[in-house]
Amino acid sequence: MKPPICEKLGIEFPIFAFSHCRDVVAAVSRAGGFGVLGALAFSPDQLEIELAWIDEHVDGRPYGVDLAIPMKYLGKGGGDDALPTNLEKLIPEAHWQFVDALLDKHGIPPLPADLEGKAAKAAGLNVDLESRAQIETALKHPLVKMFVNALGPPPADIIDACHDAGVLVGALCGSPRHAQKQVEAGVDVVVAQGTEAGGHCGEISTMVLIPQVVDVVGPDVPVLAAGGIGGGRQMAAALALGAQGVWTGSIWLTVAEADTHETAVQNLLEAKSTDTVRSRAMTGKPARQLRSAWTEAWEDPENPDPLPMPLQGLIYNKAARRFTRTKNKELNGWPVGQIVGAMDRVRPTQEVVLSMVEEWVEATERLGSLLADD
Amino acid sequence: MKPPICEKLGIEFPIFAFSHCRDVVAAVSRAGGFGVLGALAFSPDQLEIELAWIDEHVDGRPYGVDLAIPMKYLGKGGGDDALPTNLEKLIPEAHWQFVDALLDKHGIPPLPADLEGKAAKAAGLNVDLESRAQIETALKHPLVKMFVNALGPPPADIIDACHDAGVLVGALCGSPRHAQKQVEAGVDVVVAQGTEAGGHCGEISTMVLIPQVVDVVGPDVPVLAAGGIGGGRQMAAALALGAQGVWTGSIWLTVAEADTHETAVQNLLEAKSTDTVRSRAMTGKPARQLRSAWTEAWEDPENPDPLPMPLQGLIYNKAARRFTRTKNKELNGWPVGQIVGAMDRVRPTQEVVLSMVEEWVEATERLGSLLADD
Numbered sequence: 055m056k057p058p059i060c061e062k063l064g065i066e067f068p069i070f071a072f073s074h075c076r077d078v079v080a081a082v083s084r085a086g087g088f089g090v091l092g093a094l095a096f097s098p099d100q101l102e103i104e105l106a107w108i109d110e111h112v113d114g115r116p117y118g119v120d121l122a123i124p125m126k127y128l129g130k131g132g133g134d135d136a137l138p139t140n141l142e143k144l145i146p147e148a149h150w151q152f153v154d155a156l157l158d159k160h161g162i163p164p165l166p167a168d169l170e171g172k173a174a175k176a177a178g179l180n181v182d183l184e185s186r187a188q189i190e191t192a193l194k195h196p197l198v199k200m201f202v203n204a205l206g207p208p209p210a211d212i213i214d215a216c217h218d219a220g221v222l223v224g225a226l227c228g229s230p231r232h233a234q235k236q237v238e239a240g241v242d243v244v245v246a247q248g249t250e251a252g253g254h255c256g257e258i259s260t261m262v263l264i265p266q267v268v269d270v271v272g273p274d275v276p277v278l279a280a281g282g283i284g285g286g287r288q289m290a291a292a293l294a295l296g297a298q299g300v301w302t303g304s305i306w307l308t309v310a311e312a313d314t315h316e317t318a319v320q321n322l323l324e325a326k327s328t329d330t331v332r333s334r335a336m337t338g339k340p341a342r343q344l345r346s347a348w349t350e351a352w353e354d355p356e357n358p359d360p361l362p363m364p365l366q367g368l369i370y371n372k373a374a375r376r377f378t379r380t381k382n383k384e385l386n387g388w389p390v391g392q393i394v395g396a397m398d399r400v401r402p403t404q405e406v407v408l409s410m411v412e413e414w415v416e417a418t419e420r421l422g423s424l425l426a427d428d
Numbered sequence: 429m430k431p432p433i434c435e436k437l438g439i440e441f442p443i444f445a446f447s448h449c450r451d452v453v454a455a456v457s458r459a460g461g462f463g464v465l466g467a468l469a470f471s472p473d474q475l476e477i478e479l480a481w482i483d484e485h486v487d488g489r490p491y492g493v494d495l496a497i498p499m500k501y502l503g504k505g506g507g508d509d510a511l512p513t514n515l516e517k518l519i520p521e522a523h524w525q526f527v528d529a530l531l532d533k534h535g536i537p538p539l540p541a542d543l544e545g546k547a548a549k550a551a552g553l554n555v556d557l558e559s560r561a562q563i564e565t566a567l568k569h570p571l572v573k574m575f576v577n578a579l580g581p582p583p584a585d586i587i588d589a590c591h592d593a594g595v596l597v598g599a600l601c602g603s604p605r606h607a608q609k610q611v612e613a614g615v616d617v618v619v620a621q622g623t624e625a626g627g628h629c630g631e632i633s634t635m636v637l638i639p640q641v642v643d644v645v646g647p648d649v650p651v652l653a654a655g656g657i658g659g660g661r662q663m664a665a666a667l668a669l670g671a672q673g674v675w676t677g678s679i680w681l682t683v684a685e686a687d688t689h690e691t692a693v694q695n696l697l698e699a700k701s702t703d704t705v706r707s708r709a710m711t712g713k714p715a716r717q718l719r720s721a722w723t724e725a726w727e728d729p730e731n732p733d734p735l736p737m738p739l740q741g742l743i744y745n746k747a748a749r750r751f752t753r754t755k756n757k758e759l760n761g762w763p764v765g766q767i768v769g770a771m772d773r774v775r776p777t778q779e780v781v782l783s784m785v786e787e788w789v790e791a792t793e794r795l796g797s798l799l800a801d802d
Contacts, residue, residue: 055797229702230769249623250633258701259624259633261656261665262766266701282635291635291665293798294791327632327640328603355729392636395604415799417668422796423429424667425789 057298059243059276062222063088063116063199067411068299069289070245070278072120072202077311080108081403083115086411090118090202098187105195118200118224119192123185123208124363138368145365152358153373156351160385162376186212193219200224200243204254206232207239214240226280228256228263230270237271244271245301248281252304252391254341255281255332261295268296284393286413290421293414304391309403317381318388319400327395334359336389338366344394346387348373431672433617433650436596437462437490437573441785442673443663444619444652446494446576450478450485451685455777457489460785464492464576472561479569492574492598493566497559497582498737512742519739526732527747530725534759536750559586567593574598574617578628580606581613588614600654602630604640611645618645619675622655626678626765628715629655629706635669642670658767660787664795667788678765683777691755692762693774701769710763712740718768720761722747 057068066086073079079089091108093101101119108117189212192198201208201216202224216223217240224243225236233244246267248260258266260281268277279292280301292300307314308322321344331345335352338361343349348370352360360366377385431442440460447453453463465482467475475493482491563586566572575582575590576598590597591614598617599610607618620641622634632640634655642651653666654675666674681688682696695718705719709726712735717723722744726734734740751759 055800057798248633248635250636256702258766258769259622259635259656261622261634261662262624262658262701262769265659265661266769282633284636285639287639287669288635290668290795294664294668294795295661296791327636328630392632395632395636395640417670418795418799421664421668421792424431425792426429 057276057293059278059298062276065116067407068278068293069407069410070118070299070301071306071407072301072303073306073312075306075311075313076104076108076111077313078306078309078403079117080111081309081311082306082407083112083117085404085407086115087407088116088118088200090120090200092120092204093188093192094120094122094204096188098184098191101188101191102194105192105198109195109197112197114197116197116199118202119188119198120202120204121185121188121208122204123212124205141365142368145361145369146358149358149361149369152351153369156347157373157376157385160347160377160382162380162382162385165376165379189215193221202226202243202245207236207241210240224278226254227267229258230263230266233267233277234270237275243276243278245278245280246297247301248279249332250342250392251281252330252342252394253389254337254339255391256340260292264292264295264297281391282393284396286410286415287417288393289410289414290417294421304393305397305406306403307388307390308397308400309406310400311403314388315378315386317378317383317386321383321386322388322390322394322397323399325390325394325397327392330390330392330394334366336366336370336387338363341389342391343389344387347384348377348387431650431667433652433672436650439490441781442652442667443781443784444492444673444675445680445781446675446677447680447686449680449685449687450482451687452680452683452777453491454482454485455683455685456680456781457486457491459778459781460489461781462490462492462574464494464574466494466578467562467566468494468496468578470562472558472565475562475565476568479566479572483569483571486571488571490571490573492576493562493572494576494578495559495562495582496578497586498579515739516742519735519743520732523732523735523743526725527743530721531747531750531759534721534751534756536754536756536759539750539753563589567595576600576617576619581610581615584614598652600628601641602637603632604637604644606630607641607651608644611649617650617652619652619654620671621675622653623706624716624766625655626704626716626768627763628711628713629765630714634666638666638669638671655765656767658770660784660789661791662767663784663788664791668795678767679771679780680777681762681764682771682774683780684774685777688762689752689760691752691757691760695757695760696762696764696768696771697773699764699768699771701766704764704766704768708734708740710740710744710761712737715763716765717763718761721758722751722761 065088069087071082072090074092079091082089200222207225222242225241226245227233249257264279276298278299278301279297283300284305289300330342332340332342333349335349439462443461445456446464448466453465456463574596581599596616599615600619601607623631638653650672652673652675653671657674658679663674706714706716707723709723
């Protein structure tokens with residue numbers, strides 16, 4: 055008897071894999087899991103190209119799309135005020151001076167003039183400004199069976215549009231209170247994310263959070279456990295806690311199919327679990343990432359405080375364009391969870407999925423044997 | 429087939445319960461678990477009284493003793509330099525002034541002159557200064573089957589004395605590297621403690637930490653999972669991760685048998701999982717505790733930084749004697765893990781043990797059913 059979420063989505067294993075890379079998404083779904091494309095960075099036109107590619111490479115298996123639609127943010131929630139060029143006016147000059155001095159100290163040259171002029175992409179804000187058009191694009195693809203919002207419950211009209219198209223709506227949360235609000239807003243699948251997770255995360259650990267969320271949403275709402283899950287023992291643990299499946303992200307950054315920047319892959323494979331930090335330095339909201347000269351600088355009480363989302367994302371985006379270009383290792387952090395300590399080599403996606411399943415089965419049998427008569 | 433640690437200790441369930449209260453220790457062992465007395469605060473003579481009481485109330489079941497023996501600390505590691513009166517000289521006057529101002533702000537009166545004069549007890553340092561005599565006392569009690577050190581591996585002569593008496597030696601750790609060092613030092617049982625745990629804890633979550641520790645120490649060394657464990661689903665999860673048992677502490681603070689201070693019990697039952705903080709404000713080392721006016725004040729960059737262990741413990745001890753006496757709720761934090769959010773009522777110890785076992789069995793069966801044919 056598979057968990058109900060497997061039946062609902064028509065998948066073999068309750069392994070949900072978040073990735074910005076279409077190759078990884080397709081490979082996970084082909085292997086029997088459920089790939090979810092992190093589509094934040096794609097314009098509606100580009101998203102159409104990505105999804106068409108996945109459709110062709112997924113052997114008819116279902117997959118999902120993840121966006122980051124905020125309920126509200128600076129710039130009065132949209133319109134011209136929310137354009138990066140207008141938002142930039144809200145950033146104090148002292149912050150830019152601090153960033154310039156920091157990058158100078160690390161020997162990072164300014165961007166060439168032709169790159170400098172380009173407007174920051176919305177993705178640099180870590181929120182979506184074109185979400186309705188993106189959703190419209192996604193819903194045209196019948197293999198897209200779930201839409202997940204990384205910033206809590208999406209607006210009601212988006213939930214309705216998904217439901218009309220037979221698409222499940224999921225949302226990430228970090229506390230039982232938020233889980234309850236999401237379900238009240240019409241969310242179908244709660245992704246409960248522990249503090250050990252990569253990217254935006256709350257304070258409560260997965261071990262503590264999952265039973266609390268499961269109890270608050272009740273037996274009819276599937277909960278996926280996120281944070282700290284990279285292998286089959288952790289998958290078995292998450293299911294023991296009451297989750298119907300696992301939501302994974304970090305482990306796909308270093309698979310063979312991933313298009314992660316080479317400097318980042320190197321840093322990720324070298325990192326221990328203690329090398330991550332929950333910091334507002336990347337997006338303005340607390341997000342777990344590799345500790346770097348960038349996070350350290352923003353933590354120093356002598357320096358300016360990070361600005362709220364989406365302003366800090368604009369600052370980070372500009373700086374990251376400079377230091378990524380020069381392959382600087384010290385400044386190059388990456389959103390990743392504590393599971394990074396278990397990521398020590400590049401493996402094919404299919405192998406990661408299948409070895410997770412194998413270890414899950416072993417752990418389940420071992421657990422059962424502890425209760426068997428001698 | 430029970431986990432090997434159950435056979436080694438002669439216990440029914442692999443539930444290890446840390447408590448400073450002898451009533452709780454005896455009740456857990458009587459219920460089939462393994463109570464462990466946190467003996468830090470007891471002089472050797474007092475410890476003898478406590479252990480004799482447990483012997484009489486434990487129905488012949490085994491139990492353990494936990495101390496906090498540091499490998500090294502300020503004051504050159506012992507001798508007269510380590511006496512609280514001499515250590516106090518190392519505390520800057522500005523720290524005392526800050527504490528006095530803070531307590532004044534909260535309307536806490538000074539201690540009456542007769543109490544003020546009393547030397548701080550070693551327990552106020554959160555380290556043991558009389559550990560060898562304490563161990564000697566403990567080893568005279570044949571039902572004491574395990575000694576656990578809260579500050580990593582104890583000195584070699586203590587490990588040898590325990591082994592000569594047929595007593596297992598356990599030690600707490602927060603990273604795979606420390607686990608490896610402990611086993612090399614002769615520790616028999618590794619208590620791997622996630623960041624969600626109460627009291628001293630590392631940064632890595634239980635979900636991530638346990639498989640790493642299990643893999644590094646190998647199959648012959650029992651690992652107990654600590655941090656975030658308060659119910660049977662969490663127990664099943666911990667065993668799925670590869671632990672042989674669970675080490676619990678926070679949940680025993682509010683059982684009917686506990687002698688926890690009434691203001692603290694009230695604060696604990698009201699707290700959510702987000703109401704704890706990992707702070708150096710209590711002992712000088714990062715320890716998870718209820719967020720309080722005390723922790724907030726020490727976090728403020730405007731104020732002095734906490735001093736290293738054991739000096740901060742001296743400061744905290746003096747302040748706590750003042751604000752505990754007046755039942756002040758704002759300043760009264762307590763070492764506790766994130767599981768505090770699930771502690772919402774006072775229950776008898778036996779009921780907590782047995783409901784944990786019941787939920788563990790249910791979770792194991794549910795996990796097995798996910799793999800059964802439809």
